[in-house]
Amino acid sequence: VNTTPKGHKKDLSATPMADAYHPQAVEAAWQDWWEECGFYSCDPKTAEGKSDDEKFVMVIPPPNVTGSLHLGHALTAAVEDTLTRWHRMLGHSTLYVPGTDHAGIATQSVVEKMLMKETKQTRHDLGREEFIKKVWEWKGEYGNRITTQLRRLGSSVDWNRERFTMDEMCSKAVIEAFNRFHEDGLLHRAERLGNWSCALKSAISDIEVDYIELEGRTFLEVKTHKGNANDPKGRYEFGVLTSFAYPIEDSDEKLIVATTRLETMLGDTAVAIHPEDTRYKHLHGKHVVHPFNGRKIPIVCDAELVDMAFGTGAVKITPAHDPNDYECGKRHKLEFITVLTPEGAINNNGSQFEGMMRYDARIAVEEALKEKGLYIGKEPNKMRLGLCSRSGDILEPMITPQWYVNCNGMAKKATDAVRNGELKIVPEEHEKTWFQWLDNIRDWCVSRQLWWGHQIPAWFATKKGEEGVSKLDMNNNDRWIVARNEEEAYTKAEKVLGCSRDEIDLERDEDVLDTWFSSGLFPFSVM
DSSP, rough: OOOOOSSSOTTTSSSOOOSSSOOOHHTTHHHHHHHTTTTTOOOOOHHHTTTTGGGEEEEEOBTTTTSOOOHHHHHHHHHHHHHHHHHHHHTTTEEEEEBBBBHHHHHHHHHHHHHHHHHHHOHHHHHHHHHHHHHHHHHHTTTHHHHHHHHHTOOOOGGGEEETTHHHHHHHHHHHHHHHHHHTTOOOEEEEEEETTTTTHHHHOOOGGGEEEEEEEEEEETTSSOOOTTSOOOOEEESEEEEEEEBTTTTTOOEEEEEEOOOGGGGOEEEEOOOGGGGGGGGTTTTEEEETTTEEEEEEEEETTOTTSTTTTTEEEEETSOHHHHHHHHHTTTOOOOOOOOSSBBOOGGGGGGBBHHHHHHHHHHHHHTTTEEEEEEEEEEEEEEEEEETTOOOOEEEEEEEEEHHHHHHHHHHHHHHSSSSSSSSSSGGGHHHHHHTTOOEEEEEEEEESSSSSOEEEEEEEEEOOOTOOOOGGGGGGEOOOSSHHHHHHHHHTTTTTTTGEEEEEEEOOOOHHHHHHHHHTTTT
16 A cells, blocks of 8 residues: 655655565556656756757657557557657756647547437537537546556656647647648638548548458448348348449430449439440430439540440449549539438438438339339449448548648658658558558548537628528638638638628638647647
């Protein structure tokens, strides 16, 4: 039993040595005394008089506040602490900074589950302000698990400099960085096809996608659905290629297409054929007719997308729900029809299937095609399925307005550094992964449709009484005012709208930033 008062040096003479080694008894009290004595702090004045080679500063990559440390963390912390102590022993000005990440998706999910269990309420029942208070309460009660573990490890961090990515200092850095990126043309708002999690009702970035390979027909559980009545375990069918026919306008002929996502045919706006495919020369410029809403769908020629040797050589095009179709849609100026709600149900563009969850609609569309004599059949098909790494939900490509950071410049600097030898990757075999990822970098989607996190510092400006100006319309993108605070937003809005402040209404963007936006700034914001 440790009787040493907190913060005092452990008196080893007060307790006889135990017969066996007991870590808890041996390690007790030391960490509190080390902290009290300030052994791990760094005097800025002393550091000023030293050269760069005599300074060593490192931050702990901030772990999620919801989690607990595992062996990987312990290994990392041990290596980092060894380096820190070595530099301190050399007499260098040494600083090792601790902190935690606010873990936007994970923390919000934990608190939402707790709220439902304890009060049977959703966050929407509480409202945004009250919900955020609940999250802070949770953080205050449970958020010190990781820092307690770091203390148990004996990591020689300066606890006086502990940071949290949602604290005042880090939040100020986030707002400043967002504004500077926008002012430098690196950050913009755009409507693009991206990864959408129906479980989270939020966009996620490419790095938050996990993939599973299906070898063929596979049944999977979908947590956002009530269950497939045709399967004993309520699972849904994936890994099949379903063929169906589109009637050609003013003809008895039909054009057969195939898809692994049958429900997306509700948003088809074209059928693509190869311009040199002799089988379909007579269909150039013709249309097919959608079987459920009577929409005329153009037959387009696209040599870039269509492989004449694959399947029937005819490809259904759903520009609003598939990356390849999205590019095809832009090439041919097709209509982009979204058929899903944020929750993953069929919306009002889905004819008689409106309101059904996406995979229930898949089954219903198949049955409806059979009734119309348009169903051809299905066969096993290898496919890659994208999952949300946060929720496990099967992702949907969806067109939504989001904020993006242009990463091209940063990626080029990183690849150039390896190619010219300035940066060395060990082992060398991982260079291939480095180049594969960074040479094909895409803009980073940094907005999330959550409540817990750094609310985006952008306001939509309208004149009071003005009607018909939608914040979702990309033609009104210039109405989005990025600013450091509301006062600055009003000043900028006056110039954009050409009127005085008392004639302006501002509405702040409800979305928050990807947690990694603040985590990426951590080495800079903590200082």
